[in-house]
Amino acid sequence: MNLTDAIKIALVDDHTLFRKGLVSLIEVIENDIDILFEADSGLDMQQKIDPKNLPDIVLMDINMPGMDGYGAVEWLNNTYPSVKVLIISMVESEEGIIQMMKLGVKGYLSKDVEPDELNSALTAIVNKGFYYTDFITGKLVHTLQTDTADEIRQEAITKLSDKERRFIQLACSDLTYSEVAKEMFLSPKTIDGYRNALFEKLNVKSRVALALYAVKYGIVKL
Numbered sequence: 001m002n003l004t005d006a007i008k009i010a011l012v013d014d015h016t017l018f019r020k021g022l023v024s025l026i027e028v029i030e031n032d033i034d035i036l037f038e039a040d041s042g043l044d045m046q047q048k049i050d051p052k053n054l055p056d057i058v059l060m061d062i063n064m065p066g067m068d069g070y071g072a073v074e075w076l077n078n079t080y081p082s083v084k085v086l087i088i089s090m091v092e093s094e095e096g097i098i099q100m101m102k103l104g105v106k107g108y109l110s111k112d113v114e115p116d117e118l119n120s121a122l123t124a125i126v127n128k129g130f131y132y133t134d135f136i137t138g139k140l141v142h143t144l145q146t147d148t149a150d151e152i153r154q155e156a157i158t159k160l161s162d163k164e165r166r167f168i169q170l171a172c173s174d175l176t177y178s179e180v181a182k183e184m185f186l187s188p189k190t191i192d193g194y195r196n197a198l199f200e201k202l203n204v205k206s207r208v209a210l211a212l213y214a215v216k217y218g219i220v221k222l
Contacts (some may be wrong), residue, residue, distance in 0.1 A: 005032075006033060006034040007032065007033045007034070007054045007056050007057065007058075007122055007126055008033075008034045008036050008053070008054070008056045009026075009033060009035055009036065009055050009056065009058065009059060009122070010035070010036050010038070010039065010045065010048075010049070010055040010057075010058045010059070011023070011035065011037075011038045011039070011058075011059050012038075012039045012040075012041070012044075012045045012058055012060040012061065012064070012069075012072060013040070013059075013060070013061040013064070013088070013186050014039070014040045014041055014061065014063075014064040014065060015188070016060070018061075018111065019038050019040075021119065021178065021208060022059060022088070023035065023038075025113070025115050025118055027030065028115045029090070029115055029118065029119040029122070030160070030175050033122070035066050036050070036053065036055050039048070040064070040121060040218050041064045041065055041066040041067055041068075042064065042066065042067025042068065042069070042071050042072030042075060042215045043066040043067045044057070044066075045067075046067075046074060049080070054080055054082065054083055055083055056083070056084065056126065057084045057085070057086055057106075057122060057125055057126075058083055058084070058086070059086050059088050060072060060073070060085055060086070060087055060088070060089075061087075061088060061089050062087065062089040062091045062096060062100070063089070063090075063091065069087065069089065069100070069187060070099060070100070070103065072105065072107060072207075073085050073100065073103045073104075074103060077103065077104060084106040084109075084125055084129070085104075085105045085106060085126060086105070086106060086107040086109065086121055086122070086130070086131070087100055087105050087107065087108045087109065088109045088110075088111055088113060089108075089109075089110070089111060090110065090111050095174045097208050098172055098173075098174070098207065098208060098211045099174055101208075102172065102211070102220065103213070106125045106129060106130045106131060107124070107125055107130060107131035107132065107133070114196065115140075132212075142183040156201045156202055157202075157213075157217045157219070160201075160219075163184070163194070164194060164197075164198060165219055166193045166200065167180065167184065167191070167195070167216070168199070168210065168214050168220070169219065169220055170183055170184065171195070171207055171210060171211070171214075172210075172211045172214050172215075172219075172220045175180075177191055177192070177195065195199065198210065
């Protein structure tokens with residue numbers, strides 16, 4: 001889109017009060033923003049979205065009746081892939097975040113977001129295509145911008161064993177570590193060993209960061 005144009009957005013959240021709160025936040029943001037519609041679920045969004053006037057970004061919750069955020073994002077990916085999604089949710093579990101990232105969402109904020117951060121997120125998604133904060137990645141973004149660290153990590157990726165790659169793929173699913181152990185026919189202690197070794201090899205400190213690298217280097221496909 002032309003950066004001088006208004007950013008067209010839609011709000012999808014089943015809590016009317018929170019949607020109105022988002023509208024109030026948007027009103028104090030300096031960017032020129034046009035709210036095309038509000039919806040209370042993925043199904044409501046399907047009815048209200050206009051293929052002739054698509055939003056640039058959909059601000060979406062996860063837990064909603066009828067069609068939740070996961071289903072709504074999948075539907076957008078299949079139907080209007082140009083529409084970007086910024087999740088604003090109280091769901092902060094690693095599994096939930098990883099699942100949304102695998103679906104290709106462009107950012108993930110908590111519902112206690114401040115106007116400045118919302119403004120930064122919308123601007124970054126328009127300019128760069130994504131917005132990942134410390135809330136999601138810790139120091140990951142900074143590390144990704146370090147060429148030397150990136151080269152070391154790429155070399156480590158090429159040396160991963162088949163079992164390590166399989167572990168990463170399963171760790172990027174919604175399985176618990178105990179379920180990963182059962183899937184790989186290994187003991188939980190062995191799985192803990194894989195996890196700790198991979199965290200050290202790839203210089204990451206969380207399952208979410210591991211998932212980001214897995215996507216970046218093609219171990220897991222979106």
